[in-house]
Amino acid sequence: MRNEMTLEFLSVSENESLARVAVAAFISQLNPTMEELTDIKTVVSEAVTNAIIHGYEENPHQKVMLSCAIDGEQIEIIIKDEGKGISNIEEAKEPLFTSKPEWERSGMGFTIMENFMDKVDVTSEPDIGTTIRMMKQLTSTRALCN
């Protein structure tokens, strides 16, 4: 079965929990394991936090767009901002890299996204914005395919 949802919210940190809870509620129709649910909540939190902190540099008047689609047990999550963009994506993806060390950022956001999801695509253009597309196949389907 295919299903999808979209959500648009202001770039304020209060909405980080809204985003991950909304996605968790949406994918719960697939009966994910606790571990899968935690992984998905974590990556949504990472991507939305990146949009708020790095994309919009904490400007609370901008908007973050989130969409989530399920097709069978395949999950696709897209998180998009129209902020300042990432000038060097490969550098941003490196573990422990952060452009804001003074803010005690761990620099682990992309590493977590890439480890908890099957696929992470980042497209970004300076002053246009950043889109993160993440895919994950739930385990029960994998077991059937094997």
Next chain:
Amino acid sequence: MSLRVEFVTKENVLVVRLEGELDHHETSKLRESWRDQLHQNDVDHVVVNLEKLNFMDSSGLGVMLGRYKEVQASGNEMIICSISPEVRRLFDLSGMFKIMRLVGSESYALELLGVASCEMK
């Protein structure tokens, strides 16, 4: 679900008990109050009890690393205890336990830090 924080001082050890969800939104308040506790109270070591913390992302890791560095810079120790499986995945992935010590219970962590009596509330 938001974050609830409880600070308890046991001899020269600050016990930080976190409950709920720790994300970027919660970090600034937590960082501020944690720093205040470290500076105002006469404490050396820190025990972080994560038993009731059911969600954390990399923003939380940043706060943990920040406090760890402060405590370590003064020659003291920070121990993590009672971590849930969900939060542990994140710590393992980030290699946090290569630098921080993890133990099973708050009472054992306090014992390791030399706190004589450690009756739990």
